[in-house]
Amino acid sequence: MKKINKIFLSFCIVAAALTSCQDAIEIDQPGRLGAENAFRNVSDLELGILGTYNLLDNTAQIGFTSVITDEVGIGVENGGQRVGLFSQIVNVTDGDAQSIWVTNYAAINSANRIIEAAQTITPDASEQEVYDSVLGQAYAIRAYAHFQLLSYFSTDLTDDNALGVIMVDFVPEVSQTLPRNTNGEVFQLITSDLDRAATLVSASATNVTFITRNFVTALRARMAAYRGQYTQADTYASQVLANVPIATRNQFSSVFADNSNAGIVFKLERTVNDSYDNQATAGGGRAGTLYSFVTAPVGGGNFLEMGRSLFNALSTDDIRFDRYVDDSSVIDPNYATSATYLNSDLLAIGIYEGSEGVNLMNDIKIFRASEMLLIRAEALANSGNINGASNSTAALIKQLRDARYATAQPLPTYANETEAFGDILDERRLELAFQGHRYLDIKRLGQRGNRSVVRDPRDCETNGACTLESTSHLFTMPIPQVELNANSVIRAQQNPGY
Amino acid sequence: MRTKFSGILTLLLAFVVQLTFAQTKTISGNVTDDSGLPLPGVNVVKKGTSDGTQTDFDGIYSIKADKGSVLVFSYVGFKAKEVTVGDRNSINVQLFADAAELEEVVVEAFRTSTKATSNISSVTITAQTVEARPNASFVQTLQGQVAGLNITTSTGQPGGNSTINLRGISSINGNTEPLFIIDGAPVDEDNFRSLNPNDIESLSVLKDAGATAIYGNRGANGVIIIKTKRGGFNSKLKISYTGITSFSELQEADYSLNNSQQQLQLERDFGSGLGTTLTDAEIAAFGTTDWADVFFDTGITQNHTLSLTSGGKNVSTFTSFGYYDQEGILQQSGLKRFNFRNNVSGKSDNDKFNYGTNFSINYSENEEPNSIGSGAINRNYVLGAFQSVPYLSPADYTNGADLVAQGNFFRNTPLLLLDRLNTFARTENEVKIIASANASYKITKDITASATISGDFTDQQRFRAEGPESFNAILFAQNGNTTPGFQDQRTTRTFAFNSLTSINYHKTFAEKHTVDVSAFTEYFKAHLINFGFQQNGLNPRTFSFGDGSGFVPDNSANDFFVDTVDSTLSNAGLFSYFGQADYDYDQKYGLSATVRRDASYRFSESNRWGTFYSVSGRWNISAENFMQDSIFDLLKLRASYGTAGNQRIVDAVGQFAYFSAPDLTRDLFATGAGYAGQGALSLAQIGNNTLKWETVVSSNIGLDFELFNRRLRGSFDVYQRNTEDLFQNSPISAINSATSLRANVGELENRGFDFNLAYDVIKNGNDGFNLTVNVVGNYNKQEVIDLPTEDGIVFNGGNTVLREGGPINEYYVYRYVGVNPANGNLLFLDANGDVTENPNPNTDRVFTGKNISPDYQGSFGLQADYKGFFATAQFNYTIGVDRFDFDYSGFIDPNAIGQFRHSTDLQRAWTPDNRITDIPSLTATNLALDANSDRFIRSSDYLRLRFASLGYSVPSKFLKNTGFSTVKAFVNGENLFTITEWQGFDAESDNSTANRYPTPRVISIGFEIGF
Secondary structure, rough: OOHHHHHHHHHHHHHHHHOOOHHOOOOOOOOOOOOOHOOOHHHEEEEEEEHOOOOOOOOHHHHHHHHHHOEEOOOOOOOOOOHHHHHOOOOOOOHHHHHHHHHHHHHHHHHHHHHHHHHHOOOOHHHHHHHHHHHHHHHHHHHHHHHHHHHOOOOOOOOOEOOOOOOOOOOOOOOOOOOOHHHHHHHHHHHHHHHHHHHOOOOOOOOOOOOOOHHHHHHHHHHHHHHHHHHHHHHHHHHHHHHOOOHHHHHHHHOOOOOOOOOEEEEEEEOOOOOOOOOOOOOOOOOOHOEEEEOOOOOEEEEEEEEEEEEOOOOOEEEEHHHEOOOEEEEEOOOOHHHOOOHHOOOEEEOOOOOEEEEEEOEEEEEEEHHHHHHHHHHHOOOOOOOOOOOHHHHHHHHHHHEEOOOOOOOOOOOOOOHHHHHHHHHHHHHOOOOOHHHHHHHHHHHHOOOEEEOOOOOOOOOOOEEEEOOOOOOOOOOOOOHHHHHHHHOOOOOOOO | HHHHHHHHHHHHHHHHHHHHHHHHHEEEEEEOOOOEEOOOOOEEEOOOOOOOOEOOOOOEEEEEOOOOEEEEEEEEOOOOOOEEEOOOOOEEOOEEEEEEHHHOEEOOOOOOEEEEOOOOOOOEHHHHHHHOOOOOOHHHHHHHOOOEEEEEOOOOOOOOOOOEEEEOOOOOOOOOOEEEEOOOOOEEEOOOOOOOOHHOOOEEEEHHHHHHHHHHOOOOOOOEEEOOOOOOOOOOEEEEEEEEEEEEEEOOOOEEEEEEEOOOOOHHHHHHHHHOOOHHHHHHHHOOHHHHHHHEEOOOEEEEEEEEEEEEOOOOEEEEEEEEEEOOOOOOEEEEEEEOOOEEEOOOOOOOEEEEEEEEEEEEEOOOEEEEEOOOOOHHHHHHHHHHOOOOOOHHOOOOOHHHHHHOOOHHHHHHHHHHHHHHEEEEEEEEEEEEEEEEEEEOOEEEEEEEEEEEEHHHHHHHHHHHHHHHHHOOOOOOOOOOOOOEEEEEEEEEEEEEEEEEEEEEEEEOOOEEEEEEEEEEEEEEEEEEEEEEEOOOOOOOOHHHHHHHHOOHHHOOOOOOEEEEEEEEEEEEEEEEEEEEEEOEEEEEEEEEEEEEEEHOOOOEEEEEEEEEEEHHHHHOOOHHOOOEEEEEEEEEEEEEEEOOOOOOOOHHHHOOOOOOOEEEEEEEEOOOOEEEEEEEEEEOOOOOOOOEEEEEEEEEEEEEEOEEEEEEEEEEEEEOOOOEEEEHHHHOOOOEEEEOOOEEEEEEEEEEEEOOOEOOHHHHHHEEEEEEEEEEEEEEEEEOOOOOOEEOOOOEEEOOOOOOOOOEEEEEEEEOOOOEEEEEOOOOOOOOOEEEEEEEOEHHHOOOOOOOOEEEEEEEOOOEEEEEEEEEEOOOOOEEOOHHHHOOOHHOOOOOOEEEEHHHHOOOEOOOOOOOOOOOHHHHHHHHHHOEEEEEEEEEEEEEEEEEEEEEHHHHOOOOOEEEEEEEEEOEEEOOOOOOOOOOOOOOOOOOOOOOOEEEHHHHEOO
């Protein structure tokens, strides 16, 4: 009997262990917020849109554009950074294509979550304006991100039947794999999103670090221009210019020092201790770290310097020279024959020298009035109004140059449309340098303006990659490997050449 | 009545006493073994008393005894013999080996068996092989000693973590390292730097499913059971001391590097760098600095262990103190530790109740530079040591501000790093307590109840500071910040608790049928508290490392001095119940089965429970009648089949391993910093609510054998391990705002064999020469069976790929074939095998079949002894490892001319006058294309004298009457030489990354005394 008791006792110990087991396997980790409880009211939506904005970045686009085109050359402090892309090697596994693809879809996903959550929230009358504004910004971001993707991944934006990108206007299930839509389908969504945004976003919103109605119009203008729909492009661009005049010569440097918003339609705010306040030599951090490790001036770790051909195109009378070429630069007049070109000719890139005391950190300019002006110039060239003192391409080009040079500039005259487009491209190259435009511009206007990527012979003597014709397949980015891995339907839709 | 009886007793007593006095005499004689050789150290005790002596070195004893008393002769491994003292004064005894004693104890999961009755594949390593080695972590010592256990150490950091894989890599993304259990306590497998290897009694590696399935949730990668030393009951106090001093030095690489003149000449010829500004005479005047001598230095290690063992009738103890101080060969690296251990065993008088406690507390201080292996020219000392230009010298360094002003960062790499040595510090202090207690009670003769509880506590404090006047602080300072620099401090505390309760039934029926059945429950819970802050801004007037006096407060003008704070709480838990049944027939046939149900907190919302099982059996062929006169002392065939699980979804390292990826099943949002630093609400994680256990299905067939009176011993095992439901990043479309999701997809296979063999070539006993040779080997073939993508290929990015039918992380590159004599460009093969200068990385890369895992690895060696002198040698070998030699690629990179040091190989570079060469033109236009080629893939196969030892142990006959029981002195060496094609710094590393901290060559001298 005693023995039985002992056995019984032992099993009680076992049983005690069994009953207390639940706390080991049912653990709710501290600090978790389930997706199902994320958005409960309008304040949550407001917080949500700040998260969505934070997904917008343009540094991968800027860096990729600079390196593959003729904006940069290898710098004296280069330890191998970006040399592959500088040799025009573009690979489906490259970080740039992946970064542009993934961050824009992340922004779209985030916007869709807010749009869907908003359907479940009924705002009070007092909240209605904020609610509308948040929703409008979400639509605008969704449109902007789709358009960014189209710009880099569609072969031809002027062809509505060409393959575009995956259009997403809902929160997808993880198992979903979708094919690319046509450009026309995506444009339709963008257009309807922008129409909504144009009414929902408050007319009184003027902060250029957030989406305003001018943002919506500017995006419409750029999209129309990229599509070759120049009548609309002209209208929208004119609307923006009516609200936001271009920066003057005196304002130009302080605009890039983030001390002035003259001529700014929209820029992404970058500030001390935000999530972009870090180094990233290939995007995703401070913009200036795309070119230099530590500081912009010579000696600050310039692994990329200004391309010699771009430098040669800049006049010292041009205020853009002052801003783009850092004062510390060492200019070798005999660079073309120097035996030590890399060491003797040091062209430090000054555009992103820093702000708020932080080196290399600057706001990312997305839409500027001068781009609108140049879009108008394109529209006029397209309609044959290339010469003349007013309402012509030449007039607008002169207007811009007058705002950049110390003295009034001559009115250009163009022999034909090709020359006009060529000059527009040359002016865009200067006005929008290091802002992520050159690659797309050569792609869409290179043939029409008879321009291509042309590097100075000294910049390409190590890799032989001296030119890149606008017809090259490299002007459309590859659908990145990460998407191909997941999405079998898109594999047959890869862009040509990859 | 009483009086009368007492009277008789008294009388009798008097008689006996008188008789005793009369009959005491001295008995002497010798003791020999079965072959007639003298046996020293045999205990000779008068039965029923504690009076006794031992035989001397010649097997001779002498003892005072009475006629009629009984002498007991006993010696480990031999049958004891009793002899009654008669009239003769000389008694010679021959002892015979005891078959039962010969049976080595085999450590199994929750029990021990003998070599004859074990069904499992396992190897036990004893204290002898772990003691007296200079490695801070015992894991490094295990390397090459166990067939199938592949250990690589890719850092020379004292106490650094090693990669441990048993029979191949069983998971692509999850944990791949074995479970370590120290005295019943499951412990963190990445951190042994605080533990004293000299406390270890034995290490048992459990390999097949029969052995590990019972560990269910944690047994998928094998199990290593460590037992620490204990005292024996009824033993005298024994004190022993071991002291070792070691000298470590860099294992040099085999690159031919430029001296200053060659480097400056190259710069001048190429047109980049300092050389371009110098005349011949100026170049000739430069001295050459070997920066490896500046950043690396001989490291001295002191290692002291004092241990005390003793035992009474019911209690025994083992206590040890250890002090260890190792200087790393790299500047600013080192480890100091203090250990204390106390193990107690106890039992009741009737032997029914047994208990044991194991307690060790360890404190270590670790200096560990970070950024090692990175390309950070201002942080990685190793980069400075290997790559720096030789024409600078340490005298060129003044201070950080000057370096900032100078620019030329790449060329000034060594000076930046000298500045860092002066201005940066990083230390980790750790308190580690491992404690366990076990108790068992025999309820009846056949039924025993047991319980074990254990805890693994680690508290780590890390300090890191970059001084305000350092190059890095000044360089990265915001404009106007005159007090830059930072200090951060982090405390990570983890505690893991494990409780195991079991009941066991063991009975032998009809003498031949033995049944052993057990039931268990196991409960595991772990907690993590992590807190850290970073102070930005240090005032140089008052700053001192580790102290807060120099902290600069935040101000209203800017946000430069805003501190960052973070804090984490995490919990983890597992619960299981399981059973084991074992049947033996007459020590001839055996059959075991285990089954286990496991629940993990990681899958609490998906597939919480997993079931794992195994069956195993054996046939002791040598026990059959027909084998009776054979040469086999043991011949046993084993087989097992079973499953084990892995719930460590993410291969996190160290203290965070238990807590990583705790709820990947959930969709989560997070609050935190959003746009422009404002608060925001954003998606943090997309969940996968179908996650479940990764399962390893293993089968194993093995043969254990002992021949020729055990002179030849060994075992051979063939295995196959298939990992199913692999944890992989299953790609998902980027429209989900992520590109992959952790999921259970795919299958991986490892198959191969392992063997170990030892042969006593010469066997002469203690008085003569003995030589034993041994060999250990493993062949393992990895194959990816199934992948989540339809075409069976997953590109990892970079130059590796996963492919169905290929090994893990196979190199995927185009083939480099040489230099074009026409123009000095590189030549490659395209996908069709045609020569091209412009291969396309998207279409011309091919599967190479090569990767970084070995096909064959193991060791061979010998042990010899002669009259107290002993020698040991262990050679390790690895075959089938291919790595990128990125160090070399840096040494011949023309883009780095003017910045770093180069190889003299560049003197052979193509020029119009030197067209037939293996080095491309320095201005080859397609140089950048070699990034996706096999140009720098090299074999890293090696044969290395991993360990050699020479020593003398004073024979016991000389120690008689000295009070000492052991006196021993030795010299040993680790990594003495390596034969390899690999040119780089350490052939052993399992990593292609350049500029890593190589493992050192170590020479030690030591001695051991006991009394």
